[in-house]
Amino acid sequence: MDFQRGTTVQLGSVEYLRYLPAELSKELKECDKITPVVVLNSVGSDILLENLENTLAKLIEEDDVFTSDFMANNLLVFQSLQLGSSKANLPVEVVEYLEKTATRCFFLQWTSDEDILPQGPYFASHKGLHQAWRLYEDKLAAFVSTTFPADHSNYEFNPVGVVAGTGLHRAVAVPSRLYYPRSAAKPLNGIRVAVKDNIHLNGVVTTLGSRSYTECYGVQKQTATFVKHLIDQGAVIVGKTKMSSYAGSEIPPEKCIDYFPPWNARADGYQGPSGSSSGSGASAGGYSWLDLAFGTDTTGSARMPAAAHGLWGLKASWNLFPMQGVVPSVPPFDSFGIFARSYSEIQRVLLSSGIPELDERKLPIRILYPTDWFPYKNPAQQQMTEEFVGILEELLGVTRTNISLKDEWTRSAPENFRQIPITEFLYDIIKISQAISLMEMGEEITEEERAQSDDETKVYRDWIDEKILTKDSSGAPEAIMILPLGRPGPNYRDIVPPQQYVTLD
Known part of the structure; x- marks a missing residue:
């Protein structure tokens, strides 16, 4: 099947x-049929x-x-x-x-090192030599679209546009890892990455989990700034993952209306995938051939799926x-979320972005333990939290400090x-900010409301920085806060519990 610049091939059961025809030699271009090729760097007596x-x-x-x-x-x-190597010398x-x-x-x-191809698998035809990208089946229905690069210089992509051999699911194309040797200039070289479908890729549709948004905006003409950075560091973007509509609070699968939610590979395969970065969590958790997945997080959209998977x-x-090139949800709170099966993969992304290693930074001198949430009612969940906090105390050489955010707000806020209760204050900020971004509230936002939201966001951010998560004179953080996440026990996708989120009451 021909499409764009690629053709599918079956070799054995794979x-x-x-992809990417490259002119090599007259002998290879004379292949009358598609032929597997192995490229090696070896000559003379080495063979x-x-x-x-x-x-x-x-x-x-x-x-x-x-x-x-x-x-x-x-x-x-x-x-x-x-020079001088030939079959006769073998x-x-x-x-x-x-x-x-x-x-x-x-x-x-x-004639130069730049001409030498990476060792590994290729295919030859009368058109030249092609890279081999393996097609994996998206059995967890985690992807809304799968991609391969059209032009690295313009950060442009083409849809893969084929289904797996079973005919049941999309196919995800991944290149040989052998094509991408790691280097100081390319610390992420060959890392396979999936991105959430509110992150734009040039040449690919962004659905935002909504049929209406898809029909209104169509194929995008830009690639998100941070994705460009990942590509510059050598990362390979293999597709876009499913999400809750408008990155909202749809709880898969009951409340997912426009697109069927992903499956969770954990346990019996019927656990909920959580949201809104459900596809990013499902792909990173369920596919060993994928290294990293990126989502976004405003009020838990990455943290919750990470826990669920x-x-x-x-x-x-x-x-x-x-955040340029990312569809906003609540800009004062939006940020990227990173999913991986190993912390070292996340660390690699941070280091490639200029964030120093732990031993090069000042460590916090306070551990804040908010009694608004802790202890958990479930003994097993609380025991896990206590074990984690104990490890953190030992690492930092300090003892936790109990704190009530409600009381601190009443005591030290402007x-x-x-x-105004802190929960009500934050809810109003998020509600207005989200309405400004998506106009999903069905009402017009006045300039006065917009200005008020901006002012109150600054009030809250300044209070957190000055009274809670303080910094020293050099700007290094002095405090780290433990926060709750999730609930104990299984979370079956066909059962929606009455209490989905932890709140400050």
Whole structure:
């Protein structure tokens, strides 16, 4: 099936997308049919049977795209910067191995290091050499669309546009990890990333979880600024993940109206996926071939799915990453959320964004333990919290400080706001900010209301910075606060509990 610049190919039991034709040599371009190719960096006396077999085994172990099927009825391409290599110089045992596997052998000599291709699997045809991108089935229905890069320089994408071989689900295309050696200049090289469908990709539709939004805005003409940064660092964007409509409080699946919600791979497979970054959580939690997923978080849209899918999750500090190219929900609170199965993957993103390692920063000197929420009513959940806080106390060398945010607000907020309960104050800010962003409240927002919301947001932010999460004279944070998340026990997707969120009462 032809589409855009790729063609699907089946090799053994695995489906692939042939991608990015590259002109190499007359011999390869004369292939009369699609042929698997293995490219290796080896010449002369290095081409011993033991070395060859060890190299191939190592590449297969390191990469899920390169399988043993690439080593039958194929082309084996040795490339180097040296002259004089040919099949005639190969040891007898290597020639016998090639004949046994019906492998044709070629030698390519380049004039500079820039010409050398990464080792790994390719496909050859009369049009040239193509990268091999493996197609995975989106069995969890986590993706709303899958993509591959159309033009790296313009940060543009094409939809993959095919279904998996079963015909039941979308196919997600991922490139060989062998194409992307890590380097200081490309610390995220080859990292496979999915992004939430409120994050724009040039050339791809943003649905925002809504059919109406999809019909109104269509294909986007920009890629989000932070996604550009990830691409510049070497990340590969493989698709856009499902979300609650308008990043709202739809609880999958009962309240998801326009798009069917993802499945959660945990336990019996019938746990709720949570929201609003449900697809990002499902993809990172359920697919070992995906490294990272990005969502957004305003009031829990990344933290809740991270907990539901058993993932490491980070709600980035507000304004830490640029939000240009992301459909806003409540701008004073919107931020990126990162999902991964390992904290090291999240750390890699932070380091690539210029955030220093832990031992290069001043550590907090206070642990705030808000009694507005703690202790939990469930003993097992409280025990887990106590264990975590104990580890944090040992790491920082300090003992927790109990605090009541309600009482602190009444005591230290600006005088003209102290009589307003903190929950009511925050609710009004969020309500007006969201109405400004999406106009979903069905009412006009006056300039006075807009100005009031901006002023009150600043009041709250200043109060948090000056009275609660204080900083030292150098600007380093002095305090870290423990916050509640989720509820104990299973959360089946067909049962909506009466209390979904923890509130300050």
